[in-house]
Amino acid sequence: MISFWTARRVLPLFYSLFLALLPLLTQAEVTYKLYDNAALAGEPIRTGTSEDVQLSLKRESTTATTNSNEPGCFLSGELVGTLQVYFTAPGKSVWYEFDCRFEKTSTGFVWIDGHLVCQDSNAFRPNPPGFVDNPLLVSPRHQEASGHNYSRSLPFRAHIMSNDTSCQQGIASLSVTLKRMNAIKEEDSSDTITPTTSTNTVTPRRLQEQNNTAPNLHRWLPSLSQAESQRDLLQRTLGYGWGSWLRHDMVSLVQLPQGIVLTPQLCHVPSKECLDFAIPDLGKVRVGLHAYDRSYVSYHMAYKDVNVTMEYSAQGNQLYYLITTNAVNTNHTVADYEIRIHGRYGWFRPGTVTVVNSATLDDMHPQLEFTAPGFGVTIVSLASNNDNNDHGNLQPGSVKTRQQRRQLSHDSDGMDDQDDDGRFLRVPLPKLQDSIGFAANLANSDKAITTREIQDIMHSKKAEEEHRIRTKFGPSKLEVAVAIQSAAMWTLIYNPAENGALFMPVSRTESWSFRDRTGASTTDWTYVIFDWDNLFASLLAGLDNKEVAYSNLFQVVKSKTATGFVPNLSSGGVKTQDRTEPPVGAKVTLELFRKYRDPWAVEVVFDDLLDWNNWFLANRILQPAGLVALGSAHNEANGNRTICSLPTGVPHMQCARWESGMDNSPMYDS
Amino acid sequence: MRDGKAAWTTHQCMTRENLIAEYIGLVVNFRSPSPDISFSPFPIARYDGDLFDDESALMQLYDVGMSSMFVQEAYSLAELAAVIGRKPELVNMLRARGDAMRDKIASHLWDDESQIFVNRFPNGTFYRHVSPTSFYPLFTGAATAEQADIMVQSWLLNSSRFCISPEGDFAGNDPDRSYWGLPSISADDPQFMASNNN
Numbered sequence: 001m002i003s004f005w006t007a008r009r010v011l012p013l014f015y016s017l018f019l020a021l022l023p024l025l026t027q028a029e030v031t032y033k034l035y036d037n038a039a040l041a042g043e044p045i046r047t048g049t050s051e052d053v054q055l056s057l058k059r060e061s062t063t064a065t066t067n068s069n070e071p072g073c074f075l076s077g078e079l080v081g082t083l084q085v086y087f088t089a090p091g092k093s094v095w096y097e098f099d100c101r102f103e104k105t106s107t108g109f110v111w112i113d114g115h116l117v118c119q120d121s122n123a124f125r126p127n128p129p130g131f132v133d134n135p136l137l138v139s140p141r142h143q144e145a146s147g148h149n150y151s152r153s154l155p156f157r158a159h160i161m162s163n164d165t166s167c168q169q170g171i172a173s174l175s176v177t178l179k180r181m182n183a184i185k186e187e188d189s190s191d192t193i194t195p196t197t198s199t200n201t202v203t204p205r206r207l208q209e210q211n212n213t214a215p216n217l218h219r220w221l222p223s224l225s226q227a228e229s230q231r232d233l234l235q236r237t238l239g240y241g242w243g244s245w246l247r248h249d250m251v252s253l254v255q256l257p258q259g260i261v262l263t264p265q266l267c268h269v270p271s272k273e274c275l276d277f278a279i280p281d282l283g284k285v286r287v288g289l290h291a292y293d294r295s296y297v298s299y300h301m302a303y304k305d306v307n308v309t310m311e312y313s314a315q316g317n318q319l320y321y322l323i324t325t326n327a328v329n330t331n332h333t334v335a336d337y338e339i340r341i342h343g344r345y346g347w348f349r350p351g352t353v354t355v356v357n358s359a360t361l362d363d364m365h366p367q368l369e370f371t372a373p374g375f376g377v378t379i380v381s382l383a384s385n386n387d388n389n390d391h392g393n394l395q396p397g398s399v400k401t402r403q404q405r406r407q408l409s410h411d412s413d414g415m416d417d418q419d420d421d422g423r424f425l426r427v428p429l430p431k432l433q434d435s436i437g438f439a440a441n442l443a444n445s446d447k448a449i450t451t452r453e454i455q456d457i458m459h460s461k462k463a464e465e466e467h468r469i470r471t472k473f474g475p476s477k478l479e480v481a482v483a484i485q486s487a488a489m490w491t492l493i494y495n496p497a498e499n500g501a502l503f504m505p506v507s508r509t510e511s512w513s514f515r516d517r518t519g520a521s522t523t524d525w526t527y528v529i530f531d532w533d534n535l536f537a538s539l540l541a542g543l544d545n546k547e548v549a550y551s552n553l554f555q556v557v558k559s560k561t562a563t564g565f566v567p568n569l570s571s572g573g574v575k576t577q578d579r580t581e582p583p584v585g586a587k588v589t590l591e592l593f594r595k596y597r598d599p600w601a602v603e604v605v606f607d608d609l610l611d612w613n614n615w616f617l618a619n620r621i622l623q624p625a626g627l628v629a630l631g632s633a634h635n636e637a638n639g640n641r642t643i644c645s646l647p648t649g650v651p652h653m654q655c656a657r658w659e660s661g662m663d664n665s666p667m668y669d670s
Numbered sequence: 671m672r673d674g675k676a677a678w679t680t681h682q683c684m685t686r687e688n689l690i691a692e693y694i695g696l697v698v699n700f701r702s703p704s705p706d707i708s709f710s711p712f713p714i715a716r717y718d719g720d721l722f723d724d725e726s727a728l729m730q731l732y733d734v735g736m737s738s739m740f741v742q743e744a745y746s747l748a749e750l751a752a753v754i755g756r757k758p759e760l761v762n763m764l765r766a767r768g769d770a771m772r773d774k775i776a777s778h779l780w781d782d783e784s785q786i787f788v789n790r791f792p793n794g795t796f797y798r799h800v801s802p803t804s805f806y807p808l809f810t811g812a813a814t815a816e817q818a819d820i821m822v823q824s825w826l827l828n829s830s831r832f833c834i835s836p837e838g839d840f841a842g843n844d845p846d847r848s849y850w851g852l853p854s855i856s857a858d859d860p861q862f863m864a865s866n867n868n
Contacts, residue, residue, distance in 0.1 A: 582735065
């Protein structure tokens with residue numbers, strides 16, 4: 001029997017031998033999945049493992065799949081796996097620099113352990129140094145947490161898409177290489193049981209590439225952990241169907257995973273002006289009940305002299321939409337207004353939008369047709385004017401004939417031309433207290449649907465949702481429950497940069513777009529995640545919907561910085577590297593666990609939350625009492641040290657105040 | 671009993687609906703925009719004083735709210751670690767970590783004169799600006815039952831401090847209930863009227 005002391009001497013020798021042999025024992029191996037749509041949707045057409053961390057959307061012909069009609073490329077692909085990092089000494093962190101080569105992609109992201117280490121600079125401008133997690137600091141786990149601290153397993157994901165459906169511009173691809181960097185002064189991990197006596201001075205460091213003769217101290221494994229796989233499954237399942245998923249527009253509806261954006265605009269004809277989007281800070285929208293499953297959603301818009309109510313019901317890919325005129329200024333007439341239903345594809349997704357003239361068709365249904373590779377056709381039809389199958393409201397000549405149909409390929413700039421009749425369906429605003437409806441993906445697209453039928457659907461779905469809430473929470477809590485649920489759902493958005501997940505930013509207002517900081521190329525990509533505000537949002541959603549709560553929790557916690565804390569804010573890989581916000585992630589996770597009892601969800605975030613708690617001990621302890629204080633500091637990989645993630649002019653203390661999460665609290669005014 | 675949480679959750683001043691409504695405010699539209707400041711739309715308030723030390727990169731003030739939330743996180747992590755089968759050593763370490771910080775809060779941040787927990791300078795001087803974060807030690811068990819009762823009666827339910835009721839309740843007809851949510855600073859603090867952020 002080997003004694004404890006013998007083992008303590010012998011095991012490090014075995015470990016050293018293991019490290020020396022590691023390059024001989026292992027080769028890079030990650031799993032690739034290739035899709036014939038541009039959204040990583042459904043089952044992959046091809047999947048396998050690769051010895052290199054590379055991904056190409058080239059479609060290699062095989063005997064089984066040779067088809068002359070097949071395009072020469074796939075339209076999206078992903079790599080998944082685990083990067084296992086080994087440490088040469090206990091408690092010592094290391095830095096990795098990732099070099100990602102994107103070729104011909106329309107969208108490309110690489111995440112290591114949730115850190116967005118690379119993007120192809122199409123959605124966002126090249127990330128400014130100092131604000132992103134590349135180079136990435138990798139720290140060992142606590143000895144108490146893992147039994148050893150010689151290695152760490154990091155989930156790896158890469159997503160690339162192409163909107164070049166004919167592959168004429170070349171084949172999209174990605175290759176990832178990494179360099180282990182030696183820090184002249186390595187960070188010590190905060191492996192501490194009780195608050196430390198740290199002086200809180202973070203040592204500047206410089207990095208240099210590891211000697212070429214040194215062994216590779218990492219290896220790639222071809223799968224994600226079970227918990228991370230469950231996370232992907234939950235997030236992709238949640239992001240399916242119609243919803244108000246655009247950050248910058250509560251009016252538009254998005255069909256996921258296709259990325260169809262459908263915008264019913266309210267236009268004032270004499271002035272040729274339209275209300276083409278609505279967000280809270282511009283005061284044009286008042287939100288109403290929003291079911292978690294979008295079986296019933298309502299909101300109200302005021303524009304110039306009219307007030308309208310919008311309602312929709314989404315059931316899978318089917319959508320029913322109703323617009324009702326509530327009020328109009330007596331000096332004006334509804335005849336001055338019309339509804340224009342625009343269509344496009346978002347987030348650089350490829351697809352064509354076609355307006356079809358009902359007048360030349362037997363079915364008499366004005367339609368927008370959306371066609372995207374790999375998804376087939378989505379048809380949006382105006383409802384007929386109740387029971388007579390008549391589109392009496394349709395303005396003559398407002399819709400192009402089939403022969404005049406126009407194709408709007410790759411129209412994802414989010415900036416519609418108001419004068420282009422070919423882009424939208426057009427119908428006069430209904431008279432006071434009257435409605436007009438439209439629908440998408442009817443079970444039988446040739447079958448007419450009337451506005452009255454859509455009214456009945458709305459009435460029924462609204463009653464069902466209110467009954468569900470009343471039954472679950474009791475009549476006295478109906479109003480509060482509706483308010484909480486609607487607040488949660490009206491902040492739920494989608495962005496491919498966040499693992500293609502749904503999450504709940506603090507607000508949808510333009511003020512929180514952070515477009516100027518990330519250089520987002522279109523408004524589709526704009527968003528910002530805040531730490532504790534968004535964690536509270538998970539707590540709210542968790543009262544009644546586990547999936548929304550989890551998806552948001554994962555994205556907020558995974559916005560952590562390389563040094564281990566969840567930042568004040570994060571957007572497109574750009575983060576406040578100098579400061580956090582009040583830590584409530586573990587508390588929120590615990591409350592969700594107590595309600596839903598899912599250990600896998602705890603597994604997804606536990607180590608990140610532990611890192612965050614450790615970080616406080618190493619960076620936010622003020623002596624001599626050893627209590628927590630607010631702060632702001634960031635040591636960049638190049639050795640620069642900054643206080644405040646602000647270029648100029650903001651007092652350092654202000655950044656520390658912002659860390660409190662109570663940004664302008666008079667508490668910190670002496 | 672060191673657990674003041676019961677007092678916090680059962681007090682009569684604020685209803686659960688009030689709290690939930692406050693959360694909704696956080697989520698939906700908590701901050702106002704300001705396009706002027708680089709890298710942040712946060713409005714920059716004009717404050718007196720600067721407690722920030724560039725060398726340590728810390729505000730020179732023990733923060734009762736952040737210290738308390740650190741404890742709450744450590745205790746929550748301990749429970750979560752057990753849930754997913756992490757080693758007992760980790761669970762024990764996290765509990766010990768929480769206990770250590772909780773005891774420091776109890777030892778250093780209770781202000782006998784104010785009868786509540788407050789922030790404090792490293793030189794020992796109490797920083798007597800009482801905000802809702804002064805109640806956060808109730809989440810950690812740092813307060814004795816007696817301290818918790820005093821905090822609730824003297825501060826939380828005190829209409830001149832946190833149970834403000836300028837025009838009755840939100841509907842303006844119930845002077846015994848607090849108005850909407852807690853103010854960001856006690857109403858008897860000079861900053862309450864001086865600031866437009868309360």
